Amino acid sequence: MNIEKQTVGSVVAAAAGYLGKKGVPDAEVAAALLMSRLLKCRRLALNLYKDQLISTTHLEAMRRGVKRVANGEPVQYVLGEWDFMGRTFRVDRRALIPRPETEVLVENALRNEQLWRKSRPVIVDIGTGCGCIAVTLALECPHGLYLGLDVSEEALSLARENAEIWNVADRVAFSCEDIADLAEPGSVDAVVANLPYIPSGEIDRLPVWIRDHEPRVALDGGPDGLSVIRDVVQDAALALKKDGFIFLEVGDGQSRRVSELLCETGFRSVTVVPDLSGKPRIVSAKLE
Numbered sequence: 408m409n410i411e412k413q414t415v416g417s418v419v420a421a422a423a424g425y426l427g428k429k430g431v432p433d434a435e436v437a438a439a440l441l442m443s444r445l446l447k448c449r450r451l452a453l454n455l456y457k458d459q460l461i462s463t464t465h466l467e468a469m470r471r472g473v474k475r476v477a478n479g480e481p482v483q484y485v486l487g488e489w490d491f492m493g494r495t496f497r498v499d500r501r502a503l504i505p506r507p508e509t510e511v512l513v514e515n516a517l518r519n520e521q522l523w524r525k526s527r528p529v530i531v532d533i534g535t536g537c538g539c540i541a542v543t544l545a546l547e548c549p550h551g552l553y554l555g556l557d558v559s560e561e562a563l564s565l566a567r568e569n570a571e572i573w574n575v576a577d578r579v580a581f582s583c584e585d586i587a588d589l590a591e592p593g594s595v596d597a598v599v600a601n602l603p604y605i606p607s608g609e610i611d612r613l614p615v616w617i618r619d620h621e622p623r624v625a626l627d628g629g630p631d632g633l634s635v636i637r638d639v640v641q642d643a644a645l646a647l648k649k650d651g652f653i654f655l656e657v658g659d660g661q662s663r664r665v666s667e668l669l670c671e672t673g674f675r676s677v678t679v680v681p682d683l684s685g686k687p688r689i690v691s692a693k694l695e
Contacts, residue, residue, distance in 0.1 A: 413466060415442060416457030422473045429477040437482045441472040444486050479615040491539040494546070496569050501561040502536035503625045508682045508689075509601050512656045513543055515680050515689050516599050522652055523548055528596040531556065531586055531646070533639055536625060538566025538581070540599055545575040553579040556586060559624055586639075590646040597652040598643040604658035606632040632658055636665060644672045647694045654691045662687035 419438050426434035436450070443450045445465045461469070475485050483489040483504045488497055491505040492513060498504055522528055528551045532541040535555030545553050553575075557563050563581045570576040582589060586598070605626045610618060617626070628635055636655065643653050653674065657665045666677045674692035682688035 413461050414457065415446070415453070415459045415461055418442065418461055418466065418469055419453070419457075422469065425473060426477055431476055437476055438473070440482055440486060441469060441476070444472075445469060480620055481616045484620060492543050494543065494573065496537055496539050496542070497565065497572065498537055499565065500620060500622070501559070501565040502557075503601075503621050505537065505539045508656055509540065511680065511682050512599065512601060512654060512689050513540055515691060516544065516597065516652075516654045517547055519597075519652060519654075519691075521650075522597050523551075525596055526550065527552060529590075529594065530554070530597045530599060531590065531595050533557075533586060533598060533600040533643075534602045534625070534635075535566050535581065536562050536601070538569040538579070540601065541566070541579050541581075542569050542573050542575055544599070545570075545578050546573060549575075549578065551578070554589065555579060555581045556584065556589075557581070558583060559622060562622070562625070585642060586646050587642045592645050593648050595643075595646045595651060596648060597654065598639070598647065599654045600636075600639055601656040602628070602635045602639060604628040604632045604636060604656075604661060606630060628658070632661060633664065633668070636661075637668060640665075640668055640672050640674075644674070644694060649694060651694045652691060653694070654689065656688060657690055659686050659688070662690050665690045666692075 419442050422438035423435040426437055431437055439450045439453050443453050472485050476482050483498050488495050489505055492510050530551050530553050532555045535541055535557045538555055541553045541555040555566050560583055566581050570579045603626050605628050607627050607630055662679045669677050669692040675695045676693040678691050679687045680689040
């Protein structure tokens with residue numbers, strides 16, 4: 408990256424041009440995010456600093472960040488943080504990057520008045536990753552008890568860090584065990600899950616910033632993409648109370664099969680909610 412004028416604006420412009428040539432999507436946004444992180448300001452306020460000279464220390468840090476993003480690393484991992492439903496969470500290679508589709512999942516769960524009318528609802532977040540679902544629910548509905556599960560101990564360590572950052576560690580527990588091993592039958596009020604749903608054969612065709620950097624265990628849903636979802640639905644049907652709820656984020660084109668799977672397992676009142684792009688992505692149901 409060749410930079411002659413060392414002002415914030417010129418450095419961001421040069422970085423965006425370089426990243427664009429490397430095929431990085433939304434290169435201008437990525438460059439602005441890297442600079443705003445260095446200046447400790449919000450991206451939308453970066454224009455206020457465009458004529459400010461950049462220090463040598465910040466310039467070198469910007470170069471390092473741009474190089475990492477140009478080599479395919481997600482900008483979220485370079486930043487070390489990402490926003491989810493208006494709150495900033497620590498993120499790195501230990502877990503998937505929170506995405507807007509998952510915000511729709513959480514919003515759908517929060518709209519369930521019957522669930523939140525309970526005096527002390529027990530909520531299990533399966534595939535918790537960085538913990539953004541469980542932590543957000545605990546902040547929005549502090550009267551609940553929350554359990555975040557994940558097969559990855561590394562992801563759980565990140566989730567615990569985020570629970571500490573947001574001061575909910577007293578209400579959110581984490582474990583690598585299965586829900587069937589931790590919860591007594593009929594003891595859980597709701598299961599919320601963003602599970603691996605990408606078919607194994609499609610993993611290698613994913614963009615490099617996903618394929619080579621985000622944890623494969625959090626992506627790979629088995630041959631048809633539904634292996635993990637299928638197991639969790641079965642376990643949830645045992646752990647949930649009668650009239651308990653399940654909320655699932657699924658892959659594009661999977662909502663019909665997941666809806667059928669829920670009905671086959673004893674769930675009713677199945678609903679499908681579209682994501683922000685209009686794709687049927689969030690499937691919820693009630694156990695009867």
